[in-house]
Amino acid sequence: MNGDFMKLRRSERMVVISNYLINNPYQLTSLNTFAQKYEAAKSSISEDIAIIKKAFAQADIGHIKTVTGANGGVIFTPTISNDEARAIAQELCQRLAESNRILPGGYIYLSDLLSTPSILKNIGRIIANAFKDEKIDAVMTVATKGVPLANAVANILNVPFVIVRRDLKITEGSTVSVNYASGSSDRIEKMFLSKRSLNPNSRVLIVDDFLKGGGTISGMVSLLSEFDSQLVGVAVFADNAQEKREGISYKSLLTVTNIDVKESKVDVKLGNIFSK
Template identity: 50%
Template sequence: MSANKLRGESMKIKRSERLVDMTDYLLNRPHTLIPLTFFAKRYDSAKSSISEDLTIVKKTFQERGIGLVETVPGASGGAKYIPYILKEAADEFMSEVIEILNNSQRLLPGGYVYMSDILGDPEKLRFLGRIIVTQYLNQRVDAVLTVATRGIPIAQAASSYLNVPLVIARHDSNITEGSTVSVNYVSGSSKKIKRMTISKRSLAENSNVLIVDDFIHGGGTINGLTSLIEEFNCNLVGSTFFAEGAYSNSQEFGNYTSLVKMENEPDGDMRITKGNYDEKIFGSAK
């Protein structure tokens, strides 16, 4: 074996290992600018080599629909991973979810559909999180807000890909988190007055807040969460719900995104179809 070949191989392995570690490093830190100098030091490599590595990572992330790697040129430059999902991947995944949900054995008394397993499945949550954040690629989001209990996992999935804090409001007052802020709101379905509380420390003033929850039915919850956002002088960036109920009405409850839609059939069954995500998230790509 020639010295040349040996040298070539050892260089190749070095780049290979950089690429593997760099991919892991970026994937674990979405929306965070990692300086070129950081990678150069981490791998004891020239910044020019790191730049080439990042070009490969960027190209592969784009070709495989993993996300955008935003590269900032110059001495103080670096790379930032911005997760998204492509429309075809989202559609394929959502079709599969809709088929699962339309299984008649999921129909529960009271017109509910069992969906906790889907909202507790890590692989599905990763897809759902990526679908949700794709809509807010170019917007600043500082926190994801949800209300206990069932909305927490999907909200956490979105907060993970946005890499911003998850803030949980609660219906009970059993909060041992110091001073709290509560709002009253009228439940859209039962027309009862309800109360929603969050810890004062959990949300900073002037934050840009994204609401994520499992279900929008009568619109009461969204009104409650919106009131909380106003109480904190925060800005509502948008609201995304896994499922939209039969009585939802975008005119009445503002501009929201839903991944699936549940409609009562005349025979008492439920029919689950695509939500408005196609238009809301991928609308510009049409």
């Protein structure tokens, strides 16, 4: 919030406070901040918040928590209803099943979906919602395709994201590297993370686009221990049910059950993030 003050009517003030909360999730803001900024009594702000809270709850926009005491204030936690999340994922199932997505080698073209802001925002909401009761300090992903997804989740959780790289860049400074098994080809490769990009003792959510053998995820998990940090969970846009993998617990939006290259056919169902 900048230092300007403005006098608004109640209805206008509610619109402006709503905008602030929507753009500053998971952040404690004192009622005094609003009271000073909008030149209103704290009790009026309190009433505004009560109405916004009810509207946000009814429309499944999110939850507003009031923290009492000297350091109190309000915290907005975005949510998404199960119905809306399922409707979004169902539509993505259909998009993923489009026959022209299959590339030689059985790969699925995802870049169009993962570079459309409205889609990314919704995926971010669904993944963040699944981890909203966890304390998360950072979202981790691997370059390049995971970046927009991690960004989308981090936007909702309002925490930084860190990008693991498969190559060394001079613009990253000192790095820590680990080896990992590149699943599809049984090669051992290296991944790198800038030393200053993750604080020790961080609680980290790993996000990636497509889970196959899980080698990349395992690599990131071993990087976490190099940074004395803890894994909160793993979330992927889609996983491939035909791949064998062990020991990775994850949540997926979509599950690809079959890829038929000859017939240009992909079978997709809702992922395990929707399982009870």
